[in-house]
Amino acid sequence: MLSLRLHLADLQAPRWRPQAGRWVNGESWIEPANLGALVTELDDDRAPFVRVKVKEGKRGEADFTELTMTPDEVRLTVGVFGSAPLHLVAKAGVLHASWDLAELRPYLRPERLVPRVVARTLTRQHRYTSETLFEGVYRLTERATAVFTSSGLAIRYPEPAEHVLEPRPLRSGVDPLTVFDELLTNVVREAPTATGCVGVELSGGADSGNVALAVRAARFDETYSFGLLVGGALGAQQRERRQVLVDHCGFRDTAIPAMQYPPFAPGGVRALGKPHDPAGAFYREAFDVVREQAANRRCEVMVTGSGGDEINAHHSRKEAELPPAEPVPWLGSKATQALGEVNENLAPMPVLPVPTLMAFGLHNPGFLRSGTWPVSPLVHPHMVRFMEQLPHEHKRGKALFRDRIRRAGLPEWVAAPTEPENFLGVLESGLRSYGAPILGDMLRKSVLVDLQPGMVDFAHQVRPALDIRAGDMRTVRLGRRTDVVTCLGNSLAYVHDNDEISEVFETFAAHARPGGLLVLCSPVSPITRSEVTTTVVRTPHGPAQVTITYSWDLRTQINTMHRSWVLPTGDEARDEIRRRVLFPRELDRYVSGAGFEVVDMVDEVSTGLTGPIAYTAARYTRG
Template sequence: MLSMRLRLCDLQKPEWRPQGGRWVNGKSWIEPANVPTLAMEINDDQAPRVRVRVRECKRDDADFITVVMEPGEARVSAGVFGTAPLFLVEKGGELHASWDLAALQPHLRADRLVPRVVARTLTRQHRYTSETLFEGVYRLTERASATFTASGLGLRYPEPAEHVLEPRSLRPGVDPLAALDDLLTGVIRDAPTVTGCVGVELSGGADSGNVVLAIKAARFPQVHSFGLLVGGNTGMQQRERRRAFVEHCGFRDTPVPAMQHPPFCPGGVRALRKPHDPAGAFYQEAFDVVREQAFARRCEVIFTGSGGDEINAHHSRTDVELPAPEPVPWLGPKTVRALAEVNDHLAPIPVLPVPTLMAFGMHNPGFLRAGVWPVSPLVHPRIVRFMEQLPHDYKRGKALFRERIRRAGLPESVAAPAEPENFLAVLEKGLRTYGLPVLDDMLKESVLVDLGYVDGKALGQARKEADTALTVPDLLCDLLALEVGLRSLM
């Protein structure tokens, strides 16, 4: 949620002053993301020690990044939410940082990658860690801190977060649905909006459905709903569910046909080779359209349904076994060797669910780029803790979420659809129509092949098989997105 350049020599004489939206001291500067819901606080009462904090406004339990500077040292720390992770790199006695990885482009080297991170990306074994694809470039994970001195940059993980290990029994007379309703509405009502103009991602599923019901109860002056529509028969059912929610809540709705904006489509960030994070989301092109629409309607905040699957999952935090990864036939020798290290250097257990935090890193920078602040109320710490304590019968199949939709008066086809929406047809169109030509180009010249991360011959065989296959292997999307993203930063 901030960008900055710090020079140790400037910290010797702190003379910070506002200048064009930044705070400047010599050639050092700190700037919040250009989002109206963020505030930057400066405390220099204890000079030469200066503290700068960028945080959500209007919230006591706000997300934040804090920078504490004194002669010879700067310390950066993050809150528990991880809404927009900060990327850090130290070069030549200077600390550069930004929520936007592409903003650090001058310091990124496509020929200096971290093999185990490449292996995680190509095999879809993503992990929450301070490591990024690029050597010397780090992510400040939730509750973590970084220290910048003449010796360089050091990162420190926090202690593992405490969680409820097993569900608990309900007290007699307790209505868990009413408790969830109060919690969710309260979290949404506390959102850091100034004008009260908000947006919500409405897919038509149980997660976004529960969010929109709470938004209605929170009574914002103006609410816009946005949704990516999938095609085919599934898309028709999704359209009906969305229409039911929109009419029930009285929102101003903007549907976006996802099939018109599939991965690698013309006019999208990847086709235009705009500098972007190679680890971006599959459907970045479609979500970019949603973000542009939200900004055009002057939404300060956009609520998402992220995390609904995670908080409804039944698992043991003391005995977790990840599923075996799908075989990837085109891995090169460097990637194969690095597979033994995919679980090295991981961040400790966070407050929020790990998959949600990783999704934030892929999706949320795009919202900040559009000038909109994303809020995911389902994974607010208060709701995470409530759901951890809830007996599993209320979470199995999202039973409590679905019952809340029924109790709102919406039909069973909305509360428990027989065929939930998915984006597989959108992915197939993107790969078949636009991805395979990218692969043809990659077979001629490739960063990943040249560096030994991908086997060119095996990739060529996969290309031949894709022509006659009923569907293009979706793991090719991970490969192509990584290749195109690396090229965009070169």
């Protein structure tokens, strides 16, 4: 709801003045989100004690962010709704905060991530917490308080919210559908709009359908509906359901084909390389189009169906516990270790459902960027409490929601569609049509170096668009630095001399940007088995039989593979492959000596480090 930069030194004798949409005092400033649905109050009558409050401009329970400042302390507190979570970071006696994480980009260090948040992300064990991916950057969760002093920034969680533990029996003669209808309509009627121009997210499902009926009953001056249409047969059914709801409610509708705006689509935030929250919504490109259309129609508020699944969930809070996570076999050792901390520092039980609050953080900043305020009436505290008390039979399969659509006189195939829409096809289309070419473009912008001119010539024949050059990794200099330097396929193992190995790492350092990654594959322990192994290798002239043995020279650390071939012609041949083994601590030394810091070292099955081959990831730390 606001962004700010506060220097503690400016708070001793504050003189706040309005300037270009901000309140300015010395080098400090406070900027409320420029939305018609919000109102801002600044009280400096008792300076140096100053209070600023940004809140929804409506009657009843409203979302808010409150800022209080004294000469020695800044305190930020938010309400129960969590509509647009505030992100905060403290640097050198200055507090920076914004509802848009991208605005804090100058203070984010991608090489300094929080391990347990990374582990949560990789294993899809997302949690509601003040922690973000970035070290030192915090999220102000619902009802929490941030305190900033000369000692630094601290986040203080509230007490857990009270909830109904079990559904309650209905009293005789009570019609829950009538109560639900009146309650939801009253919540929608409180939407903070001065102009009466309201938008509705209308997918055609039970959640958005019930919200649409409440918006119709609330009788706003202007109402527009917006929806993303999926493709195929499901999209055709969705289109028909939406049209029935639009006609019934009398909305002015805008339907947008989601398949035209999948992830990574041209013109979208990802394709343009614009800074954005890495944990943001998968379908941001499509929803950005929806938000742009709503802004073009001057909608002050967008009413959404968020939270319908959560308030209909069939659970008991007496026995609530997190489900066990599916194992992720490819995690590195650092992420595996951090898994033991995924449930640490979690926010206490909130008033609204946890998944809804987390979805707000992904979805709602986009509305604020477009000048529209999002409202989700299904998870208003009054609705949450009502649904918690409702007997399960009215929530199972969203029975109450579907009955309300039927009572409005709409067809059964609208109230209870046999195949609800989903966006999986949109995601797949984006990754295949646009994501894969982006990876290809990254490869085309890369330079590949190989020692053997014959291999380079062959590569040019099969991949003429790639920049592939002949060169010696001990001495090659390309005159450029990159985000990632790789050395794979045991290439490093063919350099046997210690000084020459150091030269190779100097090459890595010469081509790495500050903070860039080095990824290499090399033997870290010898293969010493005495038994003979036999395998078959396919050749252009037929299968060849190969017999393999190994020898190990401890003094030189050379592991030799001896191969005896029986070719398809019946001829025999022999060759040897000599590989230098660099033990893990030895590899550490070469890496650190070149200015890199090891991030992780794992074997080929990512179960730790058992050998014989290791993948090492290291980050370049020199400027």
